[in-house]
Amino acid sequence: MTTRIxxxxxxxxxxxxxxxxxxxxxxxxxxxAGAAGSAVEVELVWHGADSVDGxxxxxxxxxxxxGDYLRPGALARFSPVMGAVTRFASDGGxxxxxxxxxxxxxxxxxxxxxxxxxxxxxxxxxxxxVEICTSRTPLTATVTPGTVLRLPVxxxxxxxxxxxxxxxxxxxxxxxxxxxxxxxxxxxxDIAGICNVEGNVVGLMPHPERACDALTGATDGVGLLRGLLxxxxxxxxxxxxxxxx
Amino acid sequence: xxxxxxxxxxxxxxxxxxxxxxxxxxxxxxxFAGVDGVRVGKSIRxxxxxxxxxxxxxxxxxxxxxxxxxxxxxDSDVEITAVSAAGTAPVAGAVR
Numbered sequence: 632m633t634t635r636i637x638x639x640x641x642x643x644x645x646x647x648x649x650x651x652x653x654x655x656x657x658x659x660x661x662x663x664a665g666a667a668g669s670a671v672e673v674e675l676v677w678h679g680a681d682s683v684d685g686x687x688x689x690x691x692x693x694x695x696x697x698g699d700y701l702r703p704g705a706l707a708r709f710s711p712v713m714g715a716v717t718r719f720a721s722d723g724g725x726x727x728x729x730x731x732x733x734x735x736x737x738x739x740x741x742x743x744x745x746x747x748x749x750x751x752x753x754x755x756x757x758x759x760x761v762e763i764c765t766s767r768t769p770l771t772a773t774v775t776p777g778t779v780l781r782l783p784v785x786x787x788x789x790x791x792x793x794x795x796x797x798x799x800x801x802x803x804x805x806x807x808x809x810x811x812x813x814x815x816x817x818x819x820x821d822i823a824g825i826c827n828v829e830g831n832v833v834g835l836m837p838h839p840e841r842a843c844d845a846l847t848g849a850t851d852g853v854g855l856l857r858g859l860l861x862x863x864x865x866x867x868x869x870x871x872x873x874x875x876x
Numbered sequence: 877x878x879x880x881x882x883x884x885x886x887x888x889x890x891x892x893x894x895x896x897x898x899x900x901x902x903x904x905x906x907x908f909a910g911v912d913g914v915r916v917g918k919s920i921r922x923x924x925x926x927x928x929x930x931x932x933x934x935x936x937x938x939x940x941x942x943x944x945x946x947x948x949x950x951d952s953d954v955e956i957t958a959v960s961a962a963g964t965a966p967v968a969g970a971v972r
Binding site for chain 2: 747
């Protein structure tokens, strides 16, 4: 049974191939063996699509959707595909927003809060230590909380902010997924990633997909993508069981 | 009727404004003493055809809520000016 992961591409998205390759490396299907018919298929989904039927997980990758004009994610939330993404999320499907994808998810109201300009007013392109705070999400299910990973960040608007009530809820409901061990951008409570109430929608600023290949000197993202693959795969099995029951 | 619309978008009170803070720190170096409370926002201008001023304002307000501002961190004001056939004329004042 093939697990299918959709990688949503808006005009201006530029990390979709990193995500595809990262997932294929972790799935062991990178290279010639990554052709159709293998156990895991990773496919690009254009933002004009009005359906994401048949996918077991979705990733909104980094980049500059619609040029990031007005605000990052402000226009992307109105792309046709976002209606389907929202329905997929409310049905419990795993949705991961990385960097610009996180910004899109907050603008779309799938995650609370907003991402502001970095406190230092500098575009950050570096690698930072990030602590995994919970294992209740697809992304972090296979990583022990407390683990510190070194992950690349690459953003100008990664300074997470929310009101005090929301922050309290995020803490109480175990929805802070990752925290910076060294805060690079001024994010409130060192937040690097959060999830929705159910835990199936996750947004994070760091790029796990860029830390999946020893060739590039970093493999700390492997565990996160492995968790996503496992969640997608088990979701498919569960739906398949329902369909045949 | 045709109306000129100006939407001012600014960060809500209490939201950190790194751009405003940077400008505020720079001003004393240029000899401008005693400046505080610098906040940086956006001014979005456009023209709209609408039956009347109330309709123009309602549409601009809805645009602000749905797209022009992010209500999580930003407030917005809408200012409407009727445009006469001869050109612009400040007929109507600012509205909240």
